[in-house]
Amino acid sequence: TTGGYHVVMRASGDMQLYRHTAGVTTGTQIGSTIATTPPVADTAMSFQINVTPTTVELRRTDSTGWTTGAIADTTYRGGYHGLSNGSITDLNTRPYWRNLVITQL
Template structure:
């Protein structure tokens, strides 16, 4: 994932959602009918994993808080790995072993539906792009 343009709101985020039991519509900040997880990657480099419950507009932050990674540069993609085991969820931004949520104990959402999200980016010039997506069943 990368951003075509950066700023001026460096707290704007995009990301992806996963672990959902159905392919119903997901929209950041809007109550949904299906629970799951949402990775928020902010343009200032902060990464955070959230859990969503049916009917709730906001997610619940998981893990130890924000993961500090370098701020993005316009046009440069980032690479992520997401591991979902029966007992844990972990998200890593590749490039440095410290850029991880670590394995978070949580076995709630194990659906096979996922998608990509513009998140809070409201400037079309700053919307994210995704170049390469691989899903590997463990």
């Protein structure tokens, strides 16, 4: 596996951005934990991840515009992405993905 960034959206509504090193099972949180409204079953949430040559930023865009702000980090760059449901095993609370758009900044 390779390293990269991963988003954690917790049931409490806390949104976090992590840097994940290849071969290491735990990530390192970068930036602050952002308190957002908790996810609601069958209600879509929207996210935007901005990666520039010098920063990475996570935004939740389906409401008030929560953001981590631009975080100075140049560890990973490239055109690869992946999506995961994480460790959710309950089919009633498992997230699903749709309308994925990748746009060059």
